[in-house]
Amino acid sequence: MRYNSKYLIIILTVLALVKGVTAAEKYTYTETKIDDEIRIMADDFLNLRPMLGFDYLKMTLPEAYYWQGKMAEYLGKKYGKTVGYKTGGHNIGPTFATFPKDGIRGLVLEKMLLPTDSYIRVDSTMRGFLEADFAFRVKDDSINKAENEMELLAGLDAIIPFAEIPDPYYEEGTRTINGTVVSNMGSRFSFLGAPVLIKPTESWINKINNFTFAVHNEEGALIENGGIKGWYKPLEVVKWLRDHLIFSGINLKAGDILSLGNIGIIRQLHQNSPRGPAYSGNSFTLSYYGLSDEPMAVTINIDRSKL
Numbered sequence: 001m002r003y004n005s006k007y008l009i010i011i012l013t014v015l016a017l018v019k020g021v022t023a024a025e026k027y028t029y030t031e032t033k034i035d036d037e038i039r040i041m042a043d044d045f046l047n048l049r050p051m052l053g054f055d056y057l058k059m060t061l062p063e064a065y066y067w068q069g070k071m072a073e074y075l076g077k078k079y080g081k082t083v084g085y086k087t088g089g090h091n092i093g094p095t096f097a098t099f100p101k102d103g104i105r106g107l108v109l110e111k112m113l114l115p116t117d118s119y120i121r122v123d124s125t126m127r128g129f130l131e132a133d134f135a136f137r138v139k140d141d142s143i144n145k146a147e148n149e150m151e152l153l154a155g156l157d158a159i160i161p162f163a164e165i166p167d168p169y170y171e172e173g174t175r176t177i178n179g180t181v182v183s184n185m186g187s188r189f190s191f192l193g194a195p196v197l198i199k200p201t202e203s204w205i206n207k208i209n210n211f212t213f214a215v216h217n218e219e220g221a222l223i224e225n226g227g228i229k230g231w232y233k234p235l236e237v238v239k240w241l242r243d244h245l246i247f248s249g250i251n252l253k254a255g256d257i258l259s260l261g262n263i264g265i266i267r268q269l270h271q272n273s274p275r276g277p278a279y280s281g282n283s284f285t286l287s288y289y290g291l292s293d294e295p296m297a298v299t300i301n302i303d304r305s306k307l
Helices: 005-019 023-046 061-079 141-145 149-154 177-182 202-208 234-247
Strands: 082-088 104-109 113-115 118-121 129-138 156-166 187-192 212-216 222-227 257-259 266-268 283-289 296-303
Touching: 023 061, 061 104, 061 177, 082 234, 104 177, 104 187, 104 234, 113 118, 129 234, 129 283, 141 149, 141 234, 149 156, 149 202, 149 234, 156 257, 156 283, 156 296, 187 296, 202 234
Parallel strands: 082 257, 113 187, 118 296
Antiparallel strands: 082 104, 129 156, 129 257, 129 266, 156 187, 212 222, 212 283, 283 296
């Protein structure tokens, strides 16, 4: 069932009766107040100001995802319509403390997507970091009913090399789990390499579950490498994301981009960040091995000319 304002009215009516306030008064005040906060949050994000964390700790996750949709509407004035979905927190081992324990879901907006080899100025983010990711493209709506790996793969048509620069910039000490959801995970830029078409075969399932990857700088020096095996199983994450969307009343459609999250290589762009020393290279090239005859790659170039 889609979480919507009708459900909010029911919740707030109960609260109103308990506190002796009319349902209409309570509903109007609460929804308007939250909407105003989200509009300010979006404006702060677009103008590179720190977002004030979302101090509604008792709000349920379905409610937070409803308000994430409102955040996307305000961000959409600059970034356009939703063209895909992203997730994170499915890897083995510790993940970000402000992610829900079972994983998080966000929206990918059209003008957040940039082609490989695009340049990004360091001062176009405030807490931006370079993140190696992995993505699929949806083939058709059969994926909404897929149950196993083969059926899921049949609903996808391509693998896309994918890297990100999230920008989780908040007033210090105010970030919360619900705030991370509502702020759309601080998504700012995503980069896409050339897609490679896939087929629903056992061979492809094996390759997807066992590919390796590496990041190099502009001089070809290795930054870090790894393998998907033991990190997360991509098709399982697709199913989690698909199910999470369906629970919110959203069906996947042809062309949707599905970003499955960090594959273990993150480098901070800025000095004095909580994630360690700033990355010193001028490019960040993520390559996948074992999925095609030649490595698949995506590159983020860093423009330091104004520093």
